[in-house]
Amino acid sequence: MTGLVRDLAALVDPRRVWGDVEDLVAYTNDATHRRELPAAVVAPESVDEVAAVLRYANGRGIPVTPRGAGTGLAGGAVPAPGGLVLDLKRLNRILEIDDRNLTATVECGVVTGDFQREVEARGLFYPPDPQSLAVCTIGGNVATRAGGPRGVKYGTTKDYVLGLEAVLPDGSVISYGGKSVKMSAGYDLARVFTGSEGTLGVITKVTLRLLVLPPCRRVMVAAFPELDSAAEAVSALIARGAEPSMLEMLDRIAVASLQRYLPLGLPPELEAFLIIEVDGHPAKVEEDCALVAEVCREYGVHEVRVARDAAEAERILQARRALFPAAARAAPNLVIEDATVPRTQVPAMVRAIRRIAERHRVLISITGHIGDGNLHPGIIMDRRFPESVRRAEQAMAEIAREALNLGGTLSGEHGVGLLKAPFLEWEFGEAGVALMRRLKRAFDPHGIMNPGKILGGGMAGVRD
Amino acid sequence: MYAIDEFVGAIRHCLQCNFCLSACPIYREELVEAHAPRGRLNLVEATLVDQRVAPNEKVRRRLDRCLLCASCARVCPGGIPLDDVFLAARVELSRKPGTGLTERFVVRQVLNRRVTSSLLKRSLSLARRLGLAPSDIPRVASTSFTRRAPREAAPRGPTAARVAYFVGCGTEYLFPDTGEALLRVLPIHGIAVVVPEGQTCCGLPALALGDLDAAREAVEVFLAVFAALEVDAVVTDCTSCGHMLRQKAPRVLPPDDPRLKQLRGLTDKVFEVTEFLAGLGAQRKPPLLDVKVTYHVPCHRGWSEGVAAAPRRLLAQAAGVRWTEMREPESCCGAGGYFFLRHRNVAERIRRRKVEDVLATGADVVVTQCPACRYYLQQALADEDEPRVLHPVALLAGPEP
Numbered sequence: 001m002t003g004l005v006r007d008l009a010a011l012v013d014p015r016r017v018w019g020d021v022e023d024l025v026a027y028t029n030d031a032t033h034r035r036e037l038p039a040a041v042v043a044p045e046s047v048d049e050v051a052a053v054l055r056y057a058n059g060r061g062i063p064v065t066p067r068g069a070g071t072g073l074a075g076g077a078v079p080a081p082g083g084l085v086l087d088l089k090r091l092n093r094i095l096e097i098d099d100r101n102l103t104a105t106v107e108c109g110v111v112t113g114d115f116q117r118e119v120e121a122r123g124l125f126y127p128p129d130p131q132s133l134a135v136c137t138i139g140g141n142v143a144t145r146a147g148g149p150r151g152v153k154y155g156t157t158k159d160y161v162l163g164l165e166a167v168l169p170d171g172s173v174i175s176y177g178g179k180s181v182k183m184s185a186g187y188d189l190a191r192v193f194t195g196s197e198g199t200l201g202v203i204t205k206v207t208l209r210l211l212v213l214p215p216c217r218r219v220m221v222a223a224f225p226e227l228d229s230a231a232e233a234v235s236a237l238i239a240r241g242a243e244p245s246m247l248e249m250l251d252r253i254a255v256a257s258l259q260r261y262l263p264l265g266l267p268p269e270l271e272a273f274l275i276i277e278v279d280g281h282p283a284k285v286e287e288d289c290a291l292v293a294e295v296c297r298e299y300g301v302h303e304v305r306v307a308r309d310a311a312e313a314e315r316i317l318q319a320r321r322a323l324f325p326a327a328a329r330a331a332p333n334l335v336i337e338d339a340t341v342p343r344t345q346v347p348a349m350v351r352a353i354r355r356i357a358e359r360h361r362v363l364i365s366i367t368g369h370i371g372d373g374n375l376h377p378g379i380i381m382d383r384r385f386p387e388s389v390r391r392a393e394q395a396m397a398e399i400a401r402e403a404l405n406l407g408g409t410l411s412g413e414h415g416v417g418l419l420k421a422p423f424l425e426w427e428f429g430e431a432g433v434a435l436m437r438r439l440k441r442a443f444d445p446h447g448i449m450n451p452g453k454i455l456g457g458g459m460a461g462v463r464d
Numbered sequence: 465m466y467a468i469d470e471f472v473g474a475i476r477h478c479l480q481c482n483f484c485l486s487a488c489p490i491y492r493e494e495l496v497e498a499h500a501p502r503g504r505l506n507l508v509e510a511t512l513v514d515q516r517v518a519p520n521e522k523v524r525r526r527l528d529r530c531l532l533c534a535s536c537a538r539v540c541p542g543g544i545p546l547d548d549v550f551l552a553a554r555v556e557l558s559r560k561p562g563t564g565l566t567e568r569f570v571v572r573q574v575l576n577r578r579v580t581s582s583l584l585k586r587s588l589s590l591a592r593r594l595g596l597a598p599s600d601i602p603r604v605a606s607t608s609f610t611r612r613a614p615r616e617a618a619p620r621g622p623t624a625a626r627v628a629y630f631v632g633c634g635t636e637y638l639f640p641d642t643g644e645a646l647l648r649v650l651p652i653h654g655i656a657v658v659v660p661e662g663q664t665c666c667g668l669p670a671l672a673l674g675d676l677d678a679a680r681e682a683v684e685v686f687l688a689v690f691a692a693l694e695v696d697a698v699v700t701d702c703t704s705c706g707h708m709l710r711q712k713a714p715r716v717l718p719p720d721d722p723r724l725k726q727l728r729g730l731t732d733k734v735f736e737v738t739e740f741l742a743g744l745g746a747q748r749k750p751p752l753l754d755v756k757v758t759y760h761v762p763c764h765r766g767w768s769e770g771v772a773a774a775p776r777r778l779l780a781q782a783a784g785v786r787w788t789e790m791r792e793p794e795s796c797c798g799a800g801g802y803f804f805l806r807h808r809n810v811a812e813r814i815r816r817r818k819v820e821d822v823l824a825t826g827a828d829v830v831v832t833q834c835p836a837c838r839y840y841l842q843q844a845l846a847d848e849d850e851p852r853v854l855h856p857v858a859l860l861a862g863p864e865p
Contacts, residue, residue: 026503322541
């Protein structure tokens with residue numbers, strides 16, 4: 001037993017501390033290709049235990065990487081060398097669902113999908129729907145500002161955080177916000193922690209805003225012979241007030257990889273496929289469906305189809321959720337990009353991505369939440385070959401730069417993590433990044449919290 | 465061949481999405497990623513593929529803590545055969561001499577030899593006294609099934625089909641009543657049954673131990689006994705035997721084995737008995753019953769599409785049966801073959817969840833097509849007012865004549 005493991009075992013139940021390499025290999029990574037072996041894993045069951053571990057690590061300058069389900073797409077949960085992994089999945093109680101104030105208070109390790117089921121059983125609605133929702137956690141969602149297809153109408157996790165509790169590296173516990181819908185007191189610490197990717201402290205509890213579950217939902221599929229016309233149709237139908245709750249685009253490569261997994265019966269020779277969902281009151285939904293079909297036809301749609309029933313709708317949505325993993329059949333590994341541009345720039349962005357793919361001789365499938373300009377180019381690579389990884393990461397860098405040129409952002413919903421840390425200055429400039437560094441120092445003077453993430457440094461050129 | 469080399473491509477293809485996390489019954493109880501499919505896969509990669517970590521006893525123990533329920537493989541969007549990877553890893557790791565001696569003895573000398581119940585009982589009680597076997601291993605039926613069963617059963621009326629009955633070890637030693645019910649039910653539906661002599665185990669217990677030689681021996685006996693028979697199908701009452709014969713057996717023989725084609729032809733004809741009956745249209749109604757029934761779906765159901773649908777189709781409509789679904793009919797019961805004997809604590813926690821689900825239905829009978837599930841669930845439902853656990857054919861057969 002190492003000294004570190006012995007010390008941790010004095011702070012929490014020894015059965016929740018791991019130091020054997022045979023256990024640690026399960027915690028080396030998230031859903032990216034970066035891997036790093038931690039020195040130990042500890043799974044606290046209470047805020048007090050989180051505080052005790054942080055106080056200990058802070059005193060000794062040991063890096064700490066908070067972890068939810070390890071499904072992140074930016075390397076945010078990859079441990080720091082010689083560091084601790086703080087596995088937060090045991091803090092998994094739903095503390096309250098308040099159907100009169102329309103709020104819920106949950107611990108950070110609550111699984112997003114479980115929470116949604118609980119909420120929906122009461123006729124309430126928590127819209128953020130990251131595609132890993134069957135396993136990912138609310139804490140991880142808040143820490144990365146996770147989004148999902150419904151973002152186009154309902155926004156992302158950041159739009160639902162009313163308040164939170166967090167533990168700072170010195171073990172002190174802060175609490176900001178709560179059930180009040182309005183709040184104008186002090187710096188918005190909840191917003192600061194939201195999207196902080198574990199670099200400031202550990203989010204342990206969150207109060208979330210809820211909506212009332214829309215009574216009716218319809219899913220449609222539209223196939224376009226050309227991408228530009230699909231993109232124009234998207235802008236037009238939003239401008240005309242259709243308010244889709246989901247507006248997903250798949251390109252030919254993506255549809256081909258899905259066909260094998262879940263046949264959608266889509267004509268494979270077409271360029272762009274849209275998955276559109278509308279929700280709300282039945283009459284408005286009917287109206288929106290008609291409007292969507294009409295606009296699609298105006299823009300030269302090849303075929304537009306409304307799902308016959310809930311089962312068919314679920315099959316279509318399931319296929320969309322399976323997109324990222326289904327690509328595993330096409331490629332050994334995949335880097336999922338997350339560049340986001342204003343909606344009108346989507347066609348320009350798609351063209352740029354195709355140019356980049358050609359230049360670096362990589363295969364890139366283009367999918368994404370076209371309704372909010374959040375594209376997810378999937379760069380196919382093989383992590384066994386450094387040359388393949390290098391080309392993929394170079395393509396990724398250029399996609400990021402291109403998104404910024406078009407007035408967009410590095411990340412719509414995955415976060416910066418390790419993978420995009422080197423690009424941060426492109427978006428925020430020297431002064432912006434310097435301020436972020438000072439902010440980090442104010443929270444975490446010894447730099448123990450998830451070093452290398454967002455702001456880079458230390459782990460920037462981390463080995464694969 | 466279950467060599468790890470065959471699976472390197474599959475291991476490298478894992479996108480690490482971790483969607484398998486919630487499907488793993490062990491993870492669900494323990495919330496530890498080292499005891500979840502992706503964690504296990506990464507351990508296999510680190511030890512047996514990249515050789516960054518020594519394949520020691522600690523590795524073996526972690527990979528042993530897996531039910532081999534294949535739930536992860538079923539939900540994997542990338543289609544990675546995770547349970548096969550874990551089986552291959554067990555085969556590699558068990559090459560070290562001295563591992564699992566007692567279990568190996570049972571597999572090789574008992575299951576693969578089909579010793580009589582009385583001999584098995586005597587040796588088990590000796591083993592218990594010597595401390596080689598736990599005190600609560602299943603009680604063996606007084607006479608093993610094939611000792612007392614007829615060699616064949618003639619159909620009533622015209623012959624609709626001819627089948628050979630593969631008698632699994634569960635029916636042979638623990639639940640001969642399932643075999644008796646099967647031999648009553650099939651003839652009623654015009655099916656002629658032969659019970660071939662010389663048959664032994666399907667080989668899954670051996671494979672789960674990583675004992676590839678013993679698994680191969682079992683598959684070879686299966687081939688020798690069943691290949692020559694002129695039958696339309698081989699039926700089994702055990703979903704795990706079906707899982708082994710249909711999906712795993714062909715991988716147990718070397719890829720250049722000349723018998724492989726013959727074996728594939730044979731394993732394609734393997735059916736779970738209720739699925740086979742439902743497929744024939746089973747027009748005869750079961751006898752009038754007055755029971756409330758719920759259904760526990762065995763984990764080893766992926767090998768044939770109708771396995772989980774058949775009992776529902778045959779029984780749910782039957783007169784007098786009040787069919788009731790539990791909340792999570794497909795969740796594991798914790799048995800995992802003999803997993804529950806080696807990992808009692810976690811198995812019991814998994815079972816507790818299942819038992820609560822069963823009791824909430826208020827059913828009189830739980831049906832399931834896996835003898836391990838049946839045994840393990842019945843142990844926890846031992847009170848008189850608690851439901852009995854039966855194979856669906858027992859209900860189809862009605863009370864004994």
